[in-house]
Amino acid sequence: MIIFEDGLALDEASWGGHPPGWTLIGNGGLASSARELMAWRLAYQAGELTAPEAVARAHQPYQAEDQAGRSYYGYGLVVEDDPERGRIYWHNGGSRRFNAHWRSYADDGLTLVALSNQWEVTADQVERRLSAVWFDAR
Incomplete structure (x- = not known):
């Protein structure tokens, strides 16, 4: 799991703490x-x-x-x-x-x-x- 220096995990930092929705899945929201x-x-x-x-x-x-x-x-x-x-x-x-x-x-x-x-x-x-x-x- 990727953790940023402020302690947030990737999904928390990028998608607000929830799994990515179809807007990110559909547009290729990738790491x-x-x-x-x-x-x-x-x-x-x-x-x-x-x-x-x-x-x-x-x-x-x-x-x-x-x-x-x-x-x-x-x-x-x-x-x-x-x-x-x-x-x-x-x-x-x-x-x-x-x-x-x-x-x-x-x-x-x-x-x-x-x-x-x-x-x-x-x-x-x-x-x-x-x-x-x-x-x-x-």
């Missing part, structure tokens, strides 16, 4: 390490977890998220076309207790995974910094 999340992303991307046709469909733009047509929600992930970085796939989520963000820069073959157990420095902020460091170093 993972960075290594496990990266392994999952790479296996999914390689078509090892579902049919390659399903992976290809998930990577297609579906519902526009902005007026410019650069960001779309696909089938379970965000699909973006960035003028400087090319095609990007990503997803994030979490709570004030913990959060995660994975991002794949398809044209560069780079996948980043960031996890955080605090709200002051979120996984989104960590991912943005990692991306900046990676691309600025090139």
